[in-house]
Amino acid sequence: MPRISYCPRCATQLVVRHDGGRDRQACPDRDCGFVFFGDFSIGCAGVVLREDGGVTRALLIQRGQPPYAGSWQLPGGYAEHDELLTTAVEREVREEAAVEARFRDVVGFRHMIVGPSTNIYVVCRLDYVSGEPASDGDETAAAGFYSFDEMESMEGVQGISRWGIRHALESHPGSGLSVDDNGSDNRWQMFGLTDVDPRHWRG
Ligand SMILES: [Zn+2]
Incomplete structure (x- = not known):
């Protein structure tokens, strides 16, 4: 795990806190709440x-x-x-x-x-x-x-x-993970499988 010394958000010196099952570096300022996940x-x-x-x-x-x-x-x-x-x-x-x-x-x-x-x-x-x-x-x-x-x-x-x-x-082009326009916008994209020809598996 890489180590950093100071909070990249508020520059407070980080402490070690048990979070999500392991020790992580975290900002002691609770209002900041930064946790370093790597x-x-x-x-x-x-x-x-x-x-x-x-x-x-x-x-x-x-x-x-x-x-x-x-x-x-x-x-x-x-x-x-x-x-x-x-x-x-x-x-x-x-x-x-x-x-x-x-x-x-x-x-x-x-x-x-x-x-x-x-x-x-x-x-x-x-x-x-x-x-x-x-x-x-x-x-x-x-x-x-x-x-x-x-x-x-x-x-x-x-x-x-x-x-x-x-x-x-x-x-086939399009047989991989494609963007689902119904579930996506300019900050959020959903990628899903779409069979290019359902007859391949529906018989
Ligand atoms: Zn902080």
């Missing part, structure tokens, strides 16, 4: 597929900065604390690869506990809208659409990116 972050990545001449290719970017400079991966990044996941992934695809794409569904996610932090990395499927891939000349060194065969000859394609692309290729 560091959490949400990452997102976009699988954008495009078909050309009967070959389906996925959008990849080459990292321009450490860590892992030179390796290839899905465009993506962190969702800001005041940004919905679908907005974040569309923004990252635009910023890193100059491609416009619209969120379709979630094909999978990774939950990772590493060091002082815990992270959820959500792999989303996006529908290609427009734009030719281009690097931003900073975070990304290159960007392009590549088939699975072409990835075989590329150095350093990230494993979780291949995992996401494979899951997107092997499932």
Whole structure:
């Protein structure tokens, strides 16, 4: 568990309090009520597929900065604390690869506990809208659409990116976790499964 010394809300020195079955750092100011649960972050990545001449290719970017400079991966990044996941992934695809794409569904996610932090990395499927891939000349060194065969000859394609692309290729668009517009607004999104063709299971 990472340790911090002072309350990030009111700057009072934190104390240890038993809360929810374990000791946690907490603010002694009861009006403040801050409890430190640890560091959490949400990452997102976009699988954008495009078909050309009967070959389906996925959008990849080459990292321009450490860590892992030179390796290839899905465009993506962190969702800001005041940004919905679908907005974040569309923004990252635009910023890193100059491609416009619209969120379709979630094909999978990774939950990772590493060091002082815990992270959820959500792999989303996006529908290609427009734009030719281009690097931003900073975070990304290159960007392009590549088939699975072409990835075989590329150095350093990230494993979780291949995992996401494979899951997107092997499932119907929309068969993953989709946003339920009835239960969502601009600060709140519900993600649920929707069978793209109920005849598959209703017989
Ligand atoms: Zn406080």
